[in-house]
Amino acid sequence: MQIRRHLLAVAASLGALAVVIPTPALAHCDSMDGPVVHDAQRALSEANLTPVLKWVTQEDEDEIRSAFQMTLAVRGESDAAMQVADRYFYETVIRVHRASEGEGFTGLKPAGSVDPAIAAADRALQTGQVGPLADELASAVRHGVEERFADAYQKRQVAEESVAQGREYVEAYVQFTHFAEGVQHLTEAGASHQHRETSADH
Template identity: 40%
Template structure:
């Protein structure tokens, strides 16, 4: 989602005259649509993620074009050269090819992570992807984002309601003792930081 489009949705959600419930629903909907684009939620380093799936398909079909979309133009030379070397060994010794193939996958994922501004921490086994990202992939396969939106908005709304309720409750006794005051501060930080994180997502320039 482009920054201007995101800000337009947010502005509409915050427009005076709308009910609080409608405003919150709009904000949560925007959050759901953008959440899985965050680098922190990426699964490009997993064997069941799209990068490695495309890489294995490329090696199977001898078509390096299938993986170039995951990297920047200035990285293509390195990947094309390594791809050619890897493919030439495909029908040779299986143990040697396994090592070379893994090196190719690691290099591709590392370079892709660089485009995200994220560190490379190694390849992850299949099944290590978080449930929300699995849901995101399924929504793309099914051409239906409804389940993602419903799950994220329902969960986030409940989190906000619970944290607000805790702050409201502890606020009534925050001045009665230091311990009660600290309990209130902890709850206050949890509640406000959740909203600050949401605001950053809504107004920040998120890219993949």
């Protein structure tokens, strides 16, 4: 009973936290149809923690093992207890996983909230076929470059005619060059959560 009260209290506090903290763009690991929850569901159904451990560091294993044991201890009491306990376990794994990447936990998101590009990347890993994803991303980058270039080039032609037009050109110039810079950084160094959020600020 004490464990159950602890689970209810933690689940309630995590839910409240999700209300006050804004949701970051490109949420992935914190959605109900994301890979972390998928492995957590499998771990609970099989009573085997192994599928989850790859998402956390060795230093965080003890916390995850404790949450796992508490969840298993109460989830058989009733359907309601199972829902609360399972959600507590999902949120604990996600929170610990994101903390290891230097990211905060902002609440468990509903299924369907994964960014389409990330969902496509997951499908590529599942099917072993990366061609469609690579083509789609390449097309999106080309469209983004061409669109920003056309805007900046057009405004550059009249940038000296007035201060207002000059400022419009500068704004378009910044958009164009920052987009190109962001793509280059991604291709050269990959993308962490922090890099994606920094790029979004531009």
